[in-house]
Each structure stands twice: as structure tokens, then as C-alpha cells.
Amino acid sequence: MITAERKPIEEIMEYVAPFKKILLLGCNECVTVCYAGGRKEVGILASALAMAMMKKGQKIEIDEMTLERQCDPEYVEELARVIDQYDAVCSMACGCGVQTVAARYPGKPVLPMVNTEFMGASEQQGVWAERCRGCGNCVLAYTGGICPIARCSKSLLNGPCGGSDNGKCEIDPSVDCAWQLIWDRLKSLGQTDLYSRIMEPKDWRPAGGGGPRKIVREDLMS
Amino acid sequence: MKSDSNLEKVLEAGHFAVTGELGPPRGNDVEVVRKKAQYLKGIVDAVNITDNQTAMVRMASWATALIAKEMGLEPNYQMVVRDRNRLAMQSDILGATALGINTMLCLSGDHPRFGDHPEALGVYDLDSINLLAMVKKMRDEKKFLSGADLKGAPRIYVGAAANPFGDPFELRVLRLAKKVAAGADFIQTQCIYNMAKFREYMKQAHDMGLTEKVKILAGLTPLKSAGMANYMATKVPGLDVPQDVVKRLKGVPKDQQAEEGIKLLLEQIQEVKEIPGVAGVHIMAIEWEHMMPEIMERSGLLPRPQL
Numbered sequence: 286m287i288t289a290e291r292k293p294i295e296e297i298m299e300y301v302a303p304f305k306k307i308l309l310l311g312c313n314e315c316v317t318v319c320y321a322g323g324r325k326e327v328g329i330l331a332s333a334l335a336m337a338m339m340k341k342g343q344k345i346e347i348d349e350m351t352l353e354r355q356c357d358p359e360y361v362e363e364l365a366r367v368i369d370q371y372d373a374v375c376s377m378a379c380g381c382g383v384q385t386v387a388a389r390y391p392g393k394p395v396l397p398m399v400n401t402e403f404m405g406a407s408e409q410q411g412v413w414a415e416r417c418r419g420c421g422n423c424v425l426a427y428t429g430g431i432c433p434i435a436r437c438s439k440s441l442l443n444g445p446c447g448g449s450d451n452g453k454c455e456i457d458p459s460v461d462c463a464w465q466l467i468w469d470r471l472k473s474l475g476q477t478d479l480y481s482r483i484m485e486p487k488d489w490r491p492a493g494g495g496g497p498r499k500i501v502r503e504d505l506m507s
Numbered sequence: 508m509k510s511d512s513n514l515e516k517v518l519e520a521g522h523f524a525v526t527g528e529l530g531p532p533r534g535n536d537v538e539v540v541r542k543k544a545q546y547l548k549g550i551v552d553a554v555n556i557t558d559n560q561t562a563m564v565r566m567a568s569w570a571t572a573l574i575a576k577e578m579g580l581e582p583n584y585q586m587v588v589r590d591r592n593r594l595a596m597q598s599d600i601l602g603a604t605a606l607g608i609n610t611m612l613c614l615s616g617d618h619p620r621f622g623d624h625p626e627a628l629g630v631y632d633l634d635s636i637n638l639l640a641m642v643k644k645m646r647d648e649k650k651f652l653s654g655a656d657l658k659g660a661p662r663i664y665v666g667a668a669a670n671p672f673g674d675p676f677e678l679r680v681l682r683l684a685k686k687v688a689a690g691a692d693f694i695q696t697q698c699i700y701n702m703a704k705f706r707e708y709m710k711q712a713h714d715m716g717l718t719e720k721v722k723i724l725a726g727l728t729p730l731k732s733a734g735m736a737n738y739m740a741t742k743v744p745g746l747d748v749p750q751d752v753v754k755r756l757k758g759v760p761k762d763q764q765a766e767e768g769i770k771l772l773l774e775q776i777q778e779v780k781e782i783p784g785v786a787g788v789h790i791m792a793i794e795w796e797h798m799m800p801e802i803m804e805r806s807g808l809l810p811r812p813q814l
Contacts, residue, residue: 438618439589439629443636444682446615447670447697448744455744456620468675480678483685486593486637486652 286315287379288413289399300396304372311351312378321399322377324351355382361389421491429470436463442484512609512664513581514553516814518722524787525808527551531566540574543796550803558585562622569603584608587616592632604661612666613638636689643690670697671708672747680711687721695789698728701747709782718784725779728791730768733757
């Protein structure tokens with residue numbers, strides 16, 4: 286999923302200062318799962334923001350709403366009937382959601398309430414870690430199912446740098462060395478031969494180097 | 508010969524090679540480079556010119572290499588994949604070789620996190636093995652990485668680094684094998700303090716037939732003090748400094764620790780000379796270039812072959 290964290294309240298207060306009435310808009314997808322921008326977080330931010338603004342002597346009216354998905358025009362359409370009441374929409378969705386809402390309602394300021402971070406997985410309650418860079422050409426079949434692009438600090442394709450230390454990355458002892466993980470797993474899979482294969486320089490075009498990416502599925506288009 | 512590299516000549520003639528290191532300055536003062544180069548002149552077969560080492564911005568490696576070259580040294584131009592994409596690397600290689608640089612070393616480079624611009628984006632378009640293969644392709648096939656023909660191809664002796672002490676240990680020789688397969692003519696290792704482990708590494712490399720295919724220079728760094736030994740033992744990732752080395756330096760008075768460090772280095776030189784497959788030493792006297800004349804004098808490695 287896409288992970289996100291809420292922006293600091295001070296930054297949010299700066300964003301909303303010019304407005305009298307805002308819609309705080311949650312999303313029921315990824316940001317709900319990572320506790321950053323779902324219905325519950327919308328409620329928490331609405332109270333926190335109202336209180337913080339009151340403390341500063343500024344009055345703001347905040348309504349709450351949460352869409353099924355902010356990155357889908359079908360759901361974003363639901364806003365049409367209410368949006369005129371608001372000076373701005375404060376979106377708690379990822380960057381994709383913010384932009385989908387903004388694109389549909391050209392005259393309305395749409396502000397991000399979260400910082401969108403990475404594609405990750407939950408390691409344990411309250412901990413998410415990056416797992417995928419969306420490079421567009423998956424190499425996991427050759428690396429024991431562990432991604433060197435997303436999980437090696439230098440995105441090295443051909444093995445660990447000299448800084449791999451007791452299974453940990455040189456940048457931080459709390460970061461696993463991806464190549465140690467890859468090697469351990471290749472061993473347990475009986476696939477250590479895969480390591481000897483030299484991985485060629487990566488084509489970064491599908492990773493975004495070729496400009497903004499798009500998937501077009503003509504079979505699904507109406 | 509693949510190049511006009513003095514290092515290639517020395518190694519191919521079967522001599523035990525010696526390389527040194529010169530760290531470019533944190534500014535554009537040519538005199539700093541000249542002073543360091545003066546200490547190394549005539550006593551090493553090539554001198555590594557580091558490339559933004561420890562991820563700190565310094566005078567460009569190629570430019571520093573040219574100043575050293577003007578002074579009669581053979582620069583070993585280091586290039587890290589951290590700071591450049593494949594376009595920049597190829598154009599720098601063409602420029603450097605056009606101006607007479609004959610030897611280069613391909614590296615990953617320390618992560619930006621350690622340097623003076625930790626906010627910087629590390630490029631890592633290629634990794635060090637891809638870079639090696641690219642240089643070999645430019646030299647041997649006279650082609651860009653893209654496959655297009657070069658109009659004038661570099662003649663360059665190309666090397667890579669190896670760290671026998673990084674983890675996982677059992678992968679280290681396999682990674683060396685990949686570097687050899689990618690085109691490394693020579694290897695310079697990370698600084699060795701754990702001689703037993705290095706022997707084991709070299710045995711594995713020898714058993715895999717790698718020492719016949721590549722010239723391996725054993726990396727050595729003199730310890731200036733017990734403090735430095737302790738720092739290297741505890742703070743530098745991927746280094747293996749056994750406790751008895753730290754103890755040895757701690758065991759002598761402070762004003763004699765530098766001398767003890769040099770004695771240790773001289774013993775290490777003799778030890779690595781006896782290890783099958785070691786073709787030379789790479790002495791990295793970090794910010795201690797001025798001690799190199801004395802070190803070399805006492806090492807028995809002088810005079811250097813004139814080829």
C-alpha cells in the first residue's frame with residue numbers, strides 16, 4: 286500500500302489560515318490502513334485543528350467527510366453536491382487523491398494534510414517499511430523475493446557494498462542489509478547460483494526516468 | 508597492453524606493485540595537491556585520487572589526477588557511481604583519458620548520509636560492477652554503453668575495490684568473481700587488519716582461479732594512534748580491526764604510537780607479500796602522505812621499477 290504520515294499541525298495551520306470554512310476529506314483506502322488519513326484521523330485532526338486555531342484566536346469552521354477512494358473520479362464525484370459550501374478542501378489522502386480532487390474541482394483550493402511516503406508493508410503493529418519503488422520491471426525472481434532497488438540504500442543490483450556489517454546496512458544499524466537478506470534467502474531456496482549472474486544496468490524509463498508513467502488498458506476502456 | 512598505465516606495466520612485468528593515495532582538498536588550492544603529490548613522487552607505481560571520499564565535496568578527482576600527472580605521478584582516477592549517471596560517467600571517462608589518465612578505479616562510494624550534503628540524492632544509476640563493464644566495453648569494443656560507436660576509445664587500465672571484511676563473508680569472493688567477470692584488471696582491497704581472515708579470503712580467491720585472472724593489491728592503512736585504531740574498530744562499517752591490534756597501539760606511550768603503527772604496517776607488508784595471489788600493496792596513508800617517504804624507505808620496496 287501507499288504509506289503516509291500526517292503533516293505537523295503548525296504547517297496545516299498555515300495552510301488553512303486564509304479560510305473560514307473547510308472540508309476535511311479522508312480516504313478509506315491506504316491512508317486508512319496506515320492510520321494517516323482515514324475517517325478516524327479526520328476526526329482527530331478536525332478537533333486538534335479547531336482547538337489550535339481557537340487558541341490563536343482564529344475562527345474556522347470544519348466539516349468532516351471520508352470518501353471510499355480519492356484517487357477514483359467515480360467517488361470524487363460525490364463531492365459535487367457539497368463542495369460549494371467550502372473555501373477549501375483539506376485532503377488527507379495520498380498525493381494521488383489530492384490531485385484527483387483538485388483536477389475535478391478547478392476553482393477550489395485542495396491542500397495536502399499528509400506527506401505521502403512510500404509503497405510499503407506492515408512489519409508489525411505501528412511499523413511500516415518500504416518494499417517497492419515501482420521501478421516497472423520487477424527483478425524479485427532473481428533476488429529471492431527481496432528487492433535490492435527499494436531495500437538496498439544504494440539500490441545495488443550485483444551484491445552488497447563494503448558497508449554490510451553483521452546483516453545491517455552502513456547507513457543505520459536499524460536498517461537490514463538487503464543483500465544479506467537476499468543471500469540468506471537464496472541459500473534457503475537452494476538458488477545461490479542466481480547471485481553469479483551479472484545484472485545489467487537498469488533501464489530506468491519504466492521507473493519514471495522516461496517521464497510521467499501511465500497504464501493504458503484498451504480492453505477496459507469504454 | 509591495454510593501456511599506457513604504469514601500474515599495468517609494473518604488474519604485467521611481474522613486479523610487486525605499490526600504490527598510494529592522495530585525497531583531494533576541500534577547496535581549489537592547487538598547492539595542497541602539489542605538496543601531497545611531492546611526498547609520493549617516485550616512490551609508488553600509481554596514486555589513487557579519491558572521488559569525493561566519505562561523501563564530502565572535494566576538488567574533482569579527474570582535475571586532481573591531472574595535477575598529479577603534471578608532476579610526474581601516475582594517477583589512479585577513482586570514480587564513484589553515487590554522484591553521476593551513465594552519461595556523466597562516460598563523458599568524464601572520455602575527458603580524463605583524452606588528457607592522459609591511464610588508470611581508473613570503479614567504486615560504489617560512501618552513502619551521502621555520511622557526508623557534508625546528507626540531503627543529496629545518491630544517483631546510483633549504475634552500480635560499481637555495471638561501471639566496470641561499461642569501461643571495459645568502451646575500451647575493448649570501442650562502444651558507448653548504449654552500443655553506439657565511439658570515435659576514439661579510451662585506453663585505460665581498470666580496477667575495482669573489494670572488501671574481504673564486509674558481510675556476508677561467504678559472498679565476498681563471489682562478489683570479487685563478478686567484478687573479475689565484469690572486466691576488472693586489478694583489485695585494491697579495503698584496509699586489512701585481520702590477516703587470518705584475509706588469508707582465508709585469498710585462499711578462496713585462489714581456489715576459484717581468480718588470482719590468475721586479476722591482480723590483487725592488498726589494502727593497508729597505517730594507524731597513527733590508538734585513538735584511530737579504536738575509531739576504525741568501532742566506527743567504520745565493514746572494517747575488521749581485531750582487539751589485539753587496538754591493544755598493541757594502546758600498549759605504547761602516546762608519543763610512540765605513530766611509530767608503532769608504522770612498524771605494524773611494515774610487518775603487514777611482509778605478511779601480505781607471502782600470501783599467494785597478492786600482486787602488490789595499496790597503502791592508504793590517510794592525511795599522512797608526508798610519512799610515505801619514510802614508510803617506503805623502511806619497507807624495502809624501493810626503488811620502484813622504471814618501465
